[in-house]
Amino acid sequence: MTDRRYHHGDLRRALLTAAVEAIGESGPGGLGLRDLARRVGVSHAAPVHHFRDKAGLLTALAAEGFELLARSLAETRDRGGDFIDQGVAYVEFAVSHKAHFEVMFRPDLHHADDPDLTAARERAGALLADGVTDEEDPRVAAVAAWSLVHGFATLWNTGALSREHDEDPAAVGRRVAAFLFRRS
Amino acid sequence: MTDRRYHHGDLRRALLTAAVEAIGESGPGGLGLRDLARRVGVSHAAPVHHFRDKAGLLTALAAEGFELLARSLAETRDRGGDFIDQGVAYVEFAVSHKAHFEVMFRPDLHHADDPDLTAARERAGALLADGVTDEEDPRVAAVAAWSLVHGFATLWNTGALSREHDEDPAAVGRRVAAFLFRRS
């Protein structure tokens, strides 16, 4: 705390990580720019200079989230993973990056038309669609697959079904994802 | 507007419907107790008397939402609908009651352990689980089915996939739900 210099060094980065922490504690609604500034140890108006406003901060956070998701999906693909693995990667991302994931799909919280954000979102979306290879109806299959993993991740994160299944979310997610493409 | 008496008559009901309207305009984050009071034409502290605080109001709204959902699911069941119809009913509810649906699955916005809320939630949950009849693995099937329709509804409402499919959400939802229980 003694190294309180005028120039922080990388305030933008510090604010983003502090935001992740704060959201993890009290949700994106409880997030405050002033509280954030206090955590990092700067004045209450410092965040405004890096992100135009509160929504700007969350926009950056959402973009970073899609970035991370895309990276994770690309990794699984390069590792030779099939659709199920992609779905598990999606769920694992959502669970281990709750704050990012929550903000990513909340258009009312961020500037949804931000160029950086839309670019990152489309990148992740393309990877996601590529992961699904269904011969019959590829379009419906892609939407179904995305809906399934997204729904599972959301329900898990909100605590809607954790009471019955308090095992490893990735393991349960795998069984659920496999259910979609079973053959009987 | 001339009938501005001291006792409103049914302020609680009026506040809830006003809240639905306000959330529909600017999301649950943009909702304000004072703004709500202004819409209904009462003092800024009147809402506090009916719902303890902002979260209390949203708790009541969420409970009402689960109530409505349960009613809709029960109706489809009594009409002899199968799982697909139940899924469509779920999606239709989510789309036509955006405000309710949004608050229902946001534990950070309401008092999640409220007795009225949990009762309504469990009622809806039971109906939902009953709708799925799978001989192989009923538990996984139930979670998969719920995840699928919930994910689809969420993604649709947030505008994540409406660009490709701007048809009737119920119709698309039906195709997606049918995909889960196809036999090839």
Add this chain to the structure above:
DNA sequence: GCCCCAAACTTGTCAACGACTAGATACCGC
């Protein structure tokens, strides 16, 4: 028919927030 009490609502206030403005400070290219 009246009185009184509890429920419903109002007015006033406080700390905290987001956004804005103007000013102070320090890094960096020249």
Add this chain to the structure above:
DNA sequence: GCGGTATCTAGTCGTTGACAAGTTTGGGGC
């Protein structure tokens, strides 16, 4: 080592949620 600019601070405004205390109203007991 100088100037310009990005970075950050300090101060302020309107608005919010929550709380406290007072006022009005309807209705049940007599």
